[in-house]
Amino acid sequence: MSSRSVPDAPAHTPSDTHTAPEAGTRTATGTGAPGTPDPAAFAAEWEDWHRTKDARLASEHGFLAITGLHWLSEEPQRFPGVPGAWSTGPDGVTVALDEGTELVVDGAAVRGRYGFGVIPEREGVDAVWGDTVIEVARRGGHDVVRPRHPDHPLRVDFAGTPAYTPDPRWVVTGRYEAFAEPRPTTVGASVEGLRHVYDAPGRVVFRLDGRELSLTAFNGHTPGTFTVLFTDATSGVTTYAANRNLRVEAPGPDGEVVLDFNRATNLPCAYTDFATCPLPPAENRLPLAIEAGEKIPHERRPVTP
Structure with missing residues (x-):
């Protein structure tokens, strides 16, 4: 059983903890300090x-750059905007890359058949392919692949x-x-x-x-x-x-x-x-x-x- 934080939630920048006034009262500022707000x-x-x-x-x-959510199975599958054939099994996620294609994982170039291993729940690994980042993750007991393309219209048009x-x-x-x-x-x-x-x-x-x-x-x-x-x-x-x-x-x-x-x-x-x-x-x-x-x-x- 994991006590990890909630997945698919953007990380927040931590801020200082402030002393709050008496419980149940409304405060004047976002820090919980008493007084009249400016x-x-x-x-x-x-x-x-x-x-x-x-x-x-x-x-x-970021999340607005994601172009697909692909669920892996033991049968190798190809997905739009993602190189290679992807599968999962007891040994974790595997990709079989075409000749001449490479990914960069943890700063190292990988080619051919590459195993990402067993990914813990609510964690993931990023594989870089050109200007695309391919998120390989585990959610709800299932392995998934999510490509992130910076030119995705949802991101480009975000207002x-x-x-x-x-x-x-x-x-x-x-x-x-x-x-x-x-x-x-x-x-x-x-x-x-x-x-x-x-x-x-x-x-x-x-x-x-x-x-x-x-x-x-x-x-x-x-x-x-x-x-x-x-x-x-x-x-x-x-x-x-x-x-x-x-x-x-x-x-x-x-x-x-x-x-x-x-x-x-x-x-x-x-x-x-x-x-x-x-x-x-x-x-x-x-x-x-x-x-x-x-x-x-x-x-x-x-x-x-």
Whole structure:
């Protein structure tokens, strides 16, 4: 059982942990510090964060560059935009390259038949082919190949992610409650029939609009941080229906945490069908509207005739 962080979620830049005020109160800034916010500074900090987040998503070989999600089997298969014939088995993923074709793996050129070995769940290896990066990964117990082409129209035409106007009232403090033992938690995925299993180390409890609420937390990309997947009353209306993602910094000594819903983001499945993003645990469906954070991407909105 793995306690790795959530897959198909863009990495975040870690920031300093700040001391939060009394649990359940709303704070003035994105850092959880008390006092009257400076609206201009608050908005500028959020804009800088959001610009950086979108730039990472649309980087040369980011998620918007993926052109296919190919599931491997024991039978060798060829895929568009990928050289060679690919298969998997007890010894892991193998590619048989055509004569004169080479990939670069871990800085070394490989030719002919090459074995990537057994790839651990939620991990992957990148193989470079010209200006294309071929991700070889394992998701939900299956080996996959995902080519990333920098000239993919989804990436080239990306104009940024729409979002609610940042508002300090959506910065909430709460407390982290660790479970006696991490709880294996099975969730669905954006790919039908796929399942992900995580060890949930605890939950975050907070108050919002007079209600006490809680969210099961998974481990984040940085040790000590958490990833919270949730939906709410905006899901499928103004925000992406399947899931919303919120990073929570490591708790303070007394267990206090800050939830800045202005920084609730879309996972890659909100933009592309070539992602295997997990869905939130059933208990993470909030019964109120969190009108903060990212909205449904332009790429997923219906086309008006």
